[in-house]
Amino acid sequence: MATMMETNCLCCGKPIERLRYFPRQLLTADDMRAEQEYVREKLRRHNRYLHGWGVVCGCAVEPVANVKSWRVRVCPGYAVGPQGDEIWISDCVEVDLKSGAKDQPCSVRWPCPPVGEMPPDRDGRITAYIALRYAECFSRPVRVHPAGCGCDEMGCEYSRVLDSFEIKVLWQLPQSHIDAKNDDTHWCDTFKKLTPAEQRGHAFPTPPCPRCESDPWVVLATVIISTKENVPTSVLPEHISYVDRRVLLATQRVQVATMCLP
Numbered sequence: 001m002a003t004m005m006e007t008n009c010l011c012c013g014k015p016i017e018r019l020r021y022f023p024r025q026l027l028t029a030d031d032m033r034a035e036q037e038y039v040r041e042k043l044r045r046h047n048r049y050l051h052g053w054g055v056v057c058g059c060a061v062e063p064v065a066n067v068k069s070w071r072v073r074v075c076p077g078y079a080v081g082p083q084g085d086e087i088w089i090s091d092c093v094e095v096d097l098k099s100g101a102k103d104q105p106c107s108v109r110w111p112c113p114p115v116g117e118m119p120p121d122r123d124g125r126i127t128a129y130i131a132l133r134y135a136e137c138f139s140r141p142v143r144v145h146p147a148g149c150g151c152d153e154m155g156c157e158y159s160r161v162l163d164s165f166e167i168k169v170l171w172q173l174p175q176s177h178i179d180a181k182n183d184d185t186h187w188c189d190t191f192k193k194l195t196p197a198e199q200r201g202h203a204f205p206t207p208p209c210p211r212c213e214s215d216p217w218v219v220l221a222t223v224i225i226s227t228k229e230n231v232p233t234s235v236l237p238e239h240i241s242y243v244d245r246r247v248l249l250a251t252q253r254v255q256v257a258t259m260c261l262p
Helices: 029-051 175-192 196-200 251-260
Strands: 054-058 061-063 071-074 077-080 086-089 093-096 125-144 155-170 218-226
Touching (some): 061 218, 071 125
Antiparallel strands (some): 061 071
16 A cells, blocks of 8 residues: 555546647547547546545435335435546435345446455444445437448447446445545644644645545445344344445535634
8 A cells, every 4th residue: 555655746547638629620429529538537637636535415325114124225415436426316226235226227247346245244243335436328329320322221329328326235345445544544643743833834734646546436334234143134223324434525514614613
């Protein structure tokens, strides 16, 4: 794991390019995609470096009432992923701790860890993490005319890309959360070592740039599953906690909190 000093000069991504338009220019689908990617990458970088990442609002996790199974419900909300992607949940999604969430708009098998298998219990309990990531998929297929003059039948192409999400049950805390906790602790310790005069003056150090995260997951809640005998057959409110959730305060919330200070 890199130290804070080693991450000071690290920035994610390569320099990005935008299109330069000129008269009689021939534009292709690749050019249009490059234009979209430029705007998307600028937004991701803005989110990561200026705001950070985490749950902004909503995304509550609650038990499914009157259901005899280990199921929870993820409520609507808004989050920003570790890579700067906006994630919007518009409707409630039910998640089974054993089989995951079904019928998600863009549910695709994610091959990277730390999904893994259910670990053996420790002290009669197993910890599960309800996590969210940005996902996208194609939508709205349309007919495409053949390029030539033959009599071949017309094919189909998807005309839209749907910005969506995927909710999954993880059995390990994502590395992005571990790194963020370590960085926050180091930054707080650095600040506390300064004198009051140094904290008010220019001795306050400039924060390092965020590390490059390959892990896309945002933990919404932690669920403790008991494996002892005579355990409940469904998830109860006391099984769910937000101890591992990373909260991203919106500017409006920070302004309100500042006005409430004495």
